[in-house]
Amino acid sequence: MTVTNTPPTRPSLSLPGSQQGLVGLRERAEILHGTLEAGPTTEGGYRVRLRIPLSAD
Numbered sequence: 001m002t003v004t005n006t007p008p009t010r011p012s013l014s015l016p017g018s019q020q021g022l023v024g025l026r027e028r029a030e031i032l033h034g035t036l037e038a039g040p041t042t043e044g045g046y047r048v049r050l051r052i053p054l055s056a057d
Helices: 021-031
Strands: 002-005 035-040 046-051
Touching: 021 035, 021 046
Parallel strands: none
Antiparallel strands: 002 046, 035 046
């Protein structure tokens, strides 16, 4: 699964959080023998790509 957004059109809001979102997603992907890639795009947006195998053989 890949999710990509466009560059921001307004300043981001400062919201409370544990700052562990991507870390937690990556850990869950690894448990399922998958991978998680996340980072900015060349167009100024952001992309998150999750790959999980159909079977854990």
